[in-house]
Amino acid sequence: MSINKNLALARPEIRALQPYQHADWAPQLExxxxxxMPWRAGGDSSCPGLNRxxxxQPKALIAHLANLYGVAAEQVLAGRGSDEGIDLLxxxxxxxxxxSILICPPTFGMYKVSACIQGAGVIEAPLRRERNFMLETAxxxxxxxxxxxxxxxxxxNNPTGNAVDRRSIEILCERLDGKSLVVVDEAYVEFARATPITAADGMVTSPHAASVTTLLERHTNLVVLRTLSKxxxxxxxxxxxxxxxxxxIALLARVITPYALPTQTVDTVLSYTDGRHRDEAAQRIDVVLSERARLSEQLARLPQIRKVWPSEANFLLVDCEDAAAVLDIAAGAGLIIRDTRSQPGLDGSLRISVGTPQQNDRLLRALARAGGIDTRLFERSAEPAARRARxxxxxxxxxxxxxxxxDREGATEINTGLGFFDxxxxxxxxxxxxxxQLRCKGDLHIDEHHTIEDxxxxxGQALKTALGDKRGIHRYGFVLPMDEALAQVAIDLSGRPYCVFEGHFGRDQVGQLPTELVPHFFxxxxxxxxxxxxxxxxxxNTHHMIEACFKGLGRTLRQAIRITDTQLPSTKGML
Structure with missing residues (x-):
């Protein structure tokens, strides 16, 4: 383990603490x-048994969370939500x-609560309303x-909804190295997808979408909190x-209670954050983001709402003409929203979690009726047809x-029996x-030709089916260099098949992929x-050349399948 000078910031008695010696974990032994109790409770079907x-810090769970968050297992400490991480720190x-701790109110209240319970001081660097609650490193x-x-x-940030730019975190880590730990709470980071920025090469990026976990290797005073709750x-x-x-992590492991995570919690997490459930989460996040945009736009039209603050979380902060009245109207519709008026700078504000489309409709209609506005103005438009195919x-x-x-980026699973082709x-x-998701069982005992061709x-058939009538698509796309290789790739989803492939590969095969089949694939x-x-x-480099072709095709498809209009991109009236 590398030396971390920031350990000196910890309490001396914690650094010297001899942790509780829990019972050895040796599942191979009785x-x-x-x-x-040597017997399970009646009906207990848990894997290890609730009597044990x-x-x-279960190894399977730690490895699973490390994979989920893209870090090494030794960089992970699992606990009961983010709250336990705050308390441990x-x-x-x-x-x-x-x-003392330093916080930037208005913000999540548990930082201050944990400090007060510990008897630590609380220093504040308030977020200013006139600066849109932006974190000011200075x-x-x-x-x-x-x-x-x-x-x-x-x-x-909870409750303001705005994300902190990556460079601000880096500045704090650099300036406070050896002086303080910088703890970034990313409870809502999965929802932080700002308006995409499309670069000249067609790549779509977001300035706030990435977690700062990638900075952990460079900044030993950085701590990131993540949760599965949202x-x-x-x-x-x-x-x-x-x-x-x-x-x-090793220091905090001395402090955390030895059996912090119940067996049922561990089993639940392993079951409900697998590949299928990650895809499900991605789909639901897409719905939340869509509903967040709709809710923000519609709330801003209501007379009870003075301002809807921009949000990169799964909630909206709103300034109200009469916050108490809005709370009552929501309650009358069977809904409860968060009263944030006790927080500094938010004396007329409420926080609204993005609900299901139906819940959001109920809130909007209730507010519209109370404001004397025709509720039909707040009806949802028809959902666009799903662009999916099997x-x-x-x-x-x-x-x-x-x-x-x-319309969804998610876990991609490919299994053809040919590793490089996958x-x-x-x-x-x-x-x-x-x-x-593609699964292929082919006659590889003969050769690779049928598998690659089919x-x-x-x-091609799946993409064609998913595109439907192609109304509104961009239609065209082109790119892309990779290292020393240059692949120029262009596509036109015209409905008329035609392929031109120009290039010579210096090797006959890469992995199990014969290079002569690359042009045939396209x-x-x-x-x-x-x-x-x-x-x-x-x-x-033949590997780079082939990879540039496939990546280039992906990039051109990204451009071509993107919905940019409502019309068919053809003067012929069909594609």
Whole structure:
């Protein structure tokens, strides 16, 4: 484990603490060492048995959370929601009557509560309404004192909804290295998708969408809090993660109670954050983001609402003409919303969680009726047709199932039996910005030809079906260099198949993929999709050349399938 000078910020007695020695975890042995009841309770069907103490910091759970958040297992401490992470940090780093935390109100109240329980001081660097509640690093650094051991930053911030830009976090970490831990609470980060910025090459990025977990390697005083309560719909399971340098994790592991996570919580998390449920979460987040935009627009039209603040979370902060009246109207519709008027700067404000479309409708109609406005003005427009398709293609040579969803980026699962080919198909989906699940059982005992050709045909058919009548699509796309390789890729979803492939590969095979089948893949795809595809590739490294072709196709598809209008992109009246 690398040395972390920020450990010196912890309480001396915690650094010297001999942790509680829990019963050894040895599942291969029968337990007669923990004074447990040897029989399960009637009806107990849990895996290890509820009569047994759970594994402290279960290895399977830690590995699972590390994978979910893209960090190493030794950087993860699991606890009961983000709240336990906050409490552990305050107890481990703040001495009663001597040390302090720094917060930026209005913000999540548990930072201050935990500090007060510990007897630590609370220093504030308020977010200013006139600056749109933006975090001001200069104000934070000016408020900092030597007693401050923890600086809490909530991003997106609860209750204001705005995210903190990455550079501000980096500045705080750099300026406070060796002086304070910078704790970034990302409870709502999965909802932080600002208006996309489309670069010249067609890439779509968001300035706030990425978690700052990628900064953990560079800043040993950075701590990130994550929770499964929001995006993964597991608030009742009570599980969160504290992500930090391994030395900080090891220190906090001395403080956390030995059996912090119940067996049922562990089982629930492992079951409900697998690949299928991650896809489900992604779909629901998309609905929340769509409803957030609709709710924001519609609330702003109501006479009871003075202002709707921009949000990158799953809630909206609204300024009201009469907040008490709005609370009463919501209650009359069977809904409860959050009263935030006790927080600094929010004396006329309420926080509204984005609900189901039906719940949002009830709130809007109730407010409209109370304001004397025709409720028909707040009816939802018809939902656009889902651009999804499932294709089953079975021949004597192959059995293929493929599913695509053009409007959702999610877990992509490819299994053709050809590792490098799987990797290439995955590039199409990931760079194309759509989800794809493809399973193929082919006659690989003969050769690769049928598998590669039929996968191309099945993919083309699935994309064609999902595109429907193509109304509103951009239709065209083009790109893309990769390292020393240059692949020029252009596509026209014209309905007329035509493929041009120019390039020479220096190797006969990459992995299990014969390079002679690469042009054949694109020709087969062109025929099934009904698209003109033009590819020219050159370079020294065959692997890079092929990968540039597949990534380039994904990037061109991302542009071409994007809805940019309501009209059919053709003067012929059909595609």
């Amino acid at each position: 337990r007669m060492h923990a004074n447990e 103490y759970p594994e402290p 305050v107890r481990a780093f703040c001495r009663a009557g001597q040390d 104000a934070v650094l000016a408020a900092w004192r030597e007693s401050v051991k923890l600086v809490f930053v909530c991003s997106p 995006a993964y719909a597991l608030a009742g399971a009570r599980c969160g993660a504290l992500l930090a340098h391994p030395a900080i 294709v089953q293609r079975t021949t004597r040579e192959t059995d293929i199932t493929i599913e695509v969803d053009l 990797h290439m198909l995955e590039q199409i989906a990931r760079h194309g910005g759509f989800s794809m 996968c191309a045909l099945a993919l 020709r087969s795809l062109s025929e099934a999709l009904g698209a003109a595809i033009n590819i020219k590739v050159e370079g020294d």
